[in-house]
Amino acid sequence: MVIPLSWYLILAAALFSIGFFGVLARRNAVAVLMGVELMLNAVNINLLAFWRAIHPAELTGQIFAIFVLTVAAAEAAVGLALIISIYRSRRTIQVDALDLMKG
Amino acid sequence: MDLSQLDLRLIGVWFNNMLAGAGLAPGIISLINWVVGALLLLIFALTLAIALIWIERKLAARLQDRLGPNRVGPYGLLQMVADVLKLLTKEDITPLEADRVTYNLAPALAVFQVMMAMAVIPFANGVIGADVNIGVLYLMAIGSVGAMAALMAGWSSNNKYALVGGFRVVAQLLSYEIPLVMAMLIPVLVAGTMRMNGLAEAQGGWFGLGWYVWTLPTAFLIFFIAALAEGERAPFDLLEAESEIVAGFNIEYSGMKFAWFYLAFFLNSWVLAAVGATIFLGGWQGPFVAQIPALGVIYFIAKTLLLFFIQAWVRATFPRLRIDQMMSFCWKVLVPMALLLFIAVAVTLKLGLPQPVQGVALLGLNLVILLATLALVSRAQKRSVGAGKRAFAPELPRL
Amino acid sequence: MAQQALFLIMAVFTLGMALGTVTSRNIFHSALFLVGSFAGVAVIYFLLEAEFVGVAQIIIYIGAIATLIIFAIMLSRSVTGQNGSPMNRQWAFAALGAALLFAALAWLFSRVDFGSTAQPVPEDAIALIGAGLVTEYVIPFEVASILLLVALVGAILIARERHS
Numbered sequence: 001m002v003i004p005l006s007w008y009l010i011l012a013a014a015l016f017s018i019g020f021f022g023v024l025a026r027r028n029a030v031a032v033l034m035g036v037e038l039m040l041n042a043v044n045i046n047l048l049a050f051w052r053a054i055h056p057a058e059l060t061g062q063i064f065a066i067f068v069l070t071v072a073a074a075e076a077a078v079g080l081a082l083i084i085s086i087y088r089s090r091r092t093i094q095v096d097a098l099d100l101m102k103g
Numbered sequence: 104m105d106l107s108q109l110d111l112r113l114i115g116v117w118f119n120n121m122l123a124g125a126g127l128a129p130g131i132i133s134l135i136n137w138v139v140g141a142l143l144l145l146i147f148a149l150t151l152a153i154a155l156i157w158i159e160r161k162l163a164a165r166l167q168d169r170l171g172p173n174r175v176g177p178y179g180l181l182q183m184v185a186d187v188l189k190l191l192t193k194e195d196i197t198p199l200e201a202d203r204v205t206y207n208l209a210p211a212l213a214v215f216q217v218m219m220a221m222a223v224i225p226f227a228n229g230v231i232g233a234d235v236n237i238g239v240l241y242l243m244a245i246g247s248v249g250a251m252a253a254l255m256a257g258w259s260s261n262n263k264y265a266l267v268g269g270f271r272v273v274a275q276l277l278s279y280e281i282p283l284v285m286a287m288l289i290p291v292l293v294a295g296t297m298r299m300n301g302l303a304e305a306q307g308g309w310f311g312l313g314w315y316v317w318t319l320p321t322a323f324l325i326f327f328i329a330a331l332a333e334g335e336r337a338p339f340d341l342l343e344a345e346s347e348i349v350a351g352f353n354i355e356y357s358g359m360k361f362a363w364f365y366l367a368f369f370l371n372s373w374v375l376a377a378v379g380a381t382i383f384l385g386g387w388q389g390p391f392v393a394q395i396p397a398l399g400v401i402y403f404i405a406k407t408l409l410l411f412f413i414q415a416w417v418r419a420t421f422p423r424l425r426i427d428q429m430m431s432f433c434w435k436v437l438v439p440m441a442l443l444l445f446i447a448v449a450v451t452l453k454l455g456l457p458q459p460v461q462g463v464a465l466l467g468l469n470l471v472i473l474l475a476t477l478a479l480v481s482r483a484q485k486r487s488v489g490a491g492k493r494a495f496a497p498e499l500p501r502l
Numbered sequence: 503m504a505q506q507a508l509f510l511i512m513a514v515f516t517l518g519m520a521l522g523t524v525t526s527r528n529i530f531h532s533a534l535f536l537v538g539s540f541a542g543v544a545v546i547y548f549l550l551e552a553e554f555v556g557v558a559q560i561i562i563y564i565g566a567i568a569t570l571i572i573f574a575i576m577l578s579r580s581v582t583g584q585n586g587s588p589m590n591r592q593w594a595f596a597a598l599g600a601a602l603l604f605a606a607l608a609w610l611f612s613r614v615d616f617g618s619t620a621q622p623v624p625e626d627a628i629a630l631i632g633a634g635l636v637t638e639y640v641i642p643f644e645v646a647s648i649l650l651l652v653a654l655v656g657a658i659l660i661a662r663e664r665h666s
Binding site: 005008009010011015017021022025027030031038045051052053056057063069070073075076077078080081083085093 | 509513523524533536539540543546551558566570571573574578588590591593596597600601616623630631634639649650654656658
């Protein structure tokens with residue numbers, strides 16, 4: 001194998017950290033969702049890198065990655081529906097403005 | 104002369120031998136091959152676009168009892184050259200409030216998407232940019248990038264008509280992608296391969312006429328209707344419905360950038376026709392192809408032009424649909440039909456019938472599903488028309 | 503060598519796009535950066551010889567998820583303007599946390615030997631995936647399809663306009 005496994009893992013770690021930052025720091029709910037998507041992508045890179053480096057003959061890694069993709073699609077659909085619904089009733093999707101439950 | 108020597112692949116073999124003879128490393132040779140192949144496809148696409156635009160304009164004119172372009176060159180053949188020159192000299196306008204980078208990127212992305220799709224189209228046996236083993240899947244992936252280009256153009260123009268055009272892109276392209284893909288997967292089920300060249304090879308029976316359109320006519324019909332919508336063509340050209348949203352997502356574009364969208368539109372139509380020809384009409388298959396391989400190119404181009412002709416014919420004939428009619432047609436008619444057909448074909452293939460019986464069974468199945476859908480649609484139509492009559496009937500004077 | 507160079511270019515591209523996604527002031531630009539990042543990750547998958555997942559990444563992430571995200575942004579257009587900072591008050595702590603997380607993970611990954619076996623990928627990996635999804639992994643496959651159906655119905659129900 002030409003590219004060492006650790007390179008992929010470090011790339012995935014960097015991508016995960018960037019997504020993590022996005023989730024914690026952005027005010028816009030759609031941007032938070034984008035951060036989650038980046039984190040899921042990082043997880044998939046890890047899954048495929050381990051699959052390729054350790055057990056390429058078994059397909060568990062690839063199949064797992066496909067399921068992560070499926071779950072990501074479901075998550076995006078429901079998340080965006082929630083965001084649109086919130087926008088309809090509150091006219092904003094800034095997460096820090098949605099403090100109705102705060103005492 | 105030995106006719107079996109008329110094979111386009113031999114040019115490639117000769118070219119590679121020449122490069123190897125010049126003492127180049129294998130890596131460099133494949134690099135040169137890729138670059139030359141990409142350039143060939145590019146030149147072919149640009150020439151083809153001019154021809155397609157001429158065919159479409161001339162045909163539409165004839166169907167509408169006009170003459171069409173007839174001033175520049177014989178039969179107006181050079182009209183497109185004149186138009187391109189005109190577009191090149193037009194002022195290139197970028198709206199002040201536009202999002203500059205996105206606005207300039209969108210037309211490039213639109214052309215890029217179509218050119219990428221051309222890489223997996225087999226022009227003759229083995230004459231294909233890249234015969235990847237996931238050809239059909241690759242086409243779906245590349246097709247989904249096209250919606251992105253229109254979306255970018257619609258948003259970045261900062262124009263409400265362009266924005267509405269962008270919304271319609273999402274609604275239309277995403278919805279019609281589902282029946283399109285389902286219809287494309289049915290021949291994949293039958294052939295057992297996703298390779299584009301393999302799909303064409305699988306249709307070589309009956310003297311080169313064993314095309315899937317004979318056994319799977321309904322799948323072809325679904326594919327063709329969905330391809331009309333995917334290619335943004337009338338009666339589904341709601342993205343650029345002049346009477347509603349002026350020109351749709353490309354309203355602010357002028358000069359060369361508009362020409363890029365125009366180019367992408369015609370090439371996209373052709374690519375969809377080529378995919379349909381490869382998957383359902385046998386691609387390069389035809390009588391005597393095994394003896395004279397060069398005939399494959401002629402068959403293939405003829406089939407794509409036939410499908411393109413039908414597309415242009417439909418465009419010149421049918422009025423545009425309303426957006427809600429179009430969406431409900433996709434979700435209530437095409438998608439259930441494609442799903443049902445897909446399952447039925449999969450079950451039939453698993454029965455393990457002998458070859459001719461299986462073909463007849465598939466054909467029967469297709470016809471049954473088509474007729475049942477037509478019956479259901481016409482019943483629903485009658486009911487809704489009846490309901491409409493009651494709703495809008497003038498009140499009768501009470502006695 | 504060529505592969506390593508390609509990997510480095512794509513890694514820098516992907517991370518740059520991801521940074522653009524989380525820092526851009528304009529939410530539409532964020533979404534476009536996100537598309538670029540997804541495309542970069544797809545290339546990484548191709549480098550890993552996982553062609554099927556790479557193509558699925560383009561279809562699902564770029565074709566569906568990114569398009570949906572842009573759609574949602576366009577629907578809530580009045581908030582796309584630059585009203586105030588895109589970051590909330592805790593962004594400095596978030597940046598610090600993310601940097602620490604990355605440092606810890608990178609330190610871990612560069613030290614541990616996971617025992618790579620330089621085996622080749624099977625020739626017909628895609629056919630194996632197809633067969634695997636309907637034999638060994640059929641229950642997760644069915645569960646995933648039910649999940650998608652539930653998400654579909656749920657999304658329609660949540661986002662539906664209520665006519666009272």
